[in-house]
Amino acid sequence: MASRRIEERRAQHKRYKEDVERTGKPFFPHAMFHDTVMSLVVVSVIVGLAVVWYLDGDGTEAGVLGPHYTEEADPGTTNFIPRPDWYFYFLFYLLRIFKWPESVVLGTVGIPTIGLVLLLALPFLDLRRERRLFRRPVALVALLLVVLSMGVLTYKGATARESLGSELIEAVPVWAERQGFAGNDEAVEGAEIFAQAGCAQCHLYIGTGSQNLGAPELTDIGSGERGADYFARYVQNPAQFGNTVMPPYAALGEENLQKLGVFLDASKGTEER
Numbered sequence: 105m106a107s108r109r110i111e112e113r114r115a116q117h118k119r120y121k122e123d124v125e126r127t128g129k130p131f132f133p134h135a136m137f138h139d140t141v142m143s144l145v146v147v148s149v150i151v152g153l154a155v156v157w158y159l160d161g162d163g164t165e166a167g168v169l170g171p172h173y174t175e176e177a178d179p180g181t182t183n184f185i186p187r188p189d190w191y192f193y194f195l196f197y198l199l200r201i202f203k204w205p206e207s208v209v210l211g212t213v214g215i216p217t218i219g220l221v222l223l224l225a226l227p228f229l230d231l232r233r234e235r236r237l238f239r240r241p242v243a244l245v246a247l248l249l250v251v252l253s254m255g256v257l258t259y260k261g262a263t264a265r266e267s268l269g270s271e272l273i274e275a276v277p278v279w280a281e282r283q284g285f286a287g288n289d290e291a292v293e294g295a296e297i298f299a300q301a302g303c304a305q306c307h308l309y310i311g312t313g314s315q316n317l318g319a320p321e322l323t324d325i326g327s328g329e330r331g332a333d334y335f336a337r338y339v340q341n342p343a344q345f346g347n348t349v350m351p352p353y354a355a356l357g358e359e360n361l362q363k364l365g366v367f368l369d370a371s372k373g374t375e376e377r
């Protein structure tokens with residue numbers, strides 16, 4: 105049985121060699137010519153795009169291929185939401201499916217490694233000479249599944265709602281419960297603003313957020329009885345209070361600042377509750 109299979113394969117190999125002899129084309133000059141032409145096309149397209157980008161639009165106006173230069177990047181920004189280029193959306197969305205830290209290793213190392221091992225093993229697993237697509241159902245279905253899932257993930261990644269507080273905001277009801285301001289609508293709305301305005305990038309609040317640049321934890325900031333107005337004014341312009349590290353939030357508007365103030369004032373700490 106096995107020897108027949110081997111013989112068959114040897115015969116096939118012989119036929120293949122004969123085919124090559126009869127109809128094959130030598131690497132030089134055929135393949136080299138192909139590659140040279142294709143490389144020239146690619147380089148010309150890149151040069152062409154660069155020329156269009158440079159000539160179209162002047163220093164301030166953006167051309168079809170985007171502006172010449174934009175503002176300098178601000179490394180200290182706290183409200184920029186980084187997003188990948190579109191062709192990474194599928195990976196980007198995978199990272200949302202696999203949550204840190206439980207399953208993220210599976211998503212970033214596990215699945216790609218399994219895929220790579222399968223690809224490496226493929227020439228040893230699939231020994232048939234069949235190349236017609238419709239006679240290779242497993243390969244065809246695998247291809248369709250990969251394309252489909254990458255398409256879906258790209259779409260989901262492109263349309264994913266993104267805000268700095270999208271995860272924090274889910275914690276607001278818990279905060280309200282533990283701080284005892286669940287009945288106070290203004291405080292709850294203030295908490296939502298707190299979650300979305302990026303405050304938690306520097307401040308810790310009941311175990312969420314982080315402590316950066318020496319910012320104090322705000323869980324019991326309201327216990328000092330300084331009042332909502334004080335906090336609203338503080339957040340509006342921290343520099344007035346000698347705080348030059350925290351950015352001013354005057355852009356939030358009076359109403360939102362007031363709600364933030366009520367929220368901070370209602371944050372008496374969770375210890376004794």
Ligand code: HEC
Pocket residue numbers: 182298301302303304305306307316317318319320322325335338339346347348349350351353364368
């Ligand atoms: C870039 C980091 C940063 C961000 C973002 C930030 N803060 Fe601060 N905040 C600080 C630092 C640092 C201090 C402490 C300054 C000091 O001690 O002089 C502070 C102090 C405060 C205080 C006074 C605390 C006290 O004990 O007097 C309040 C209230 C406050 N922040 C609220 C907020 C709110 C509300 C937001 C979001 C709208 C926010 N902060 C965003 C860095 C930040």
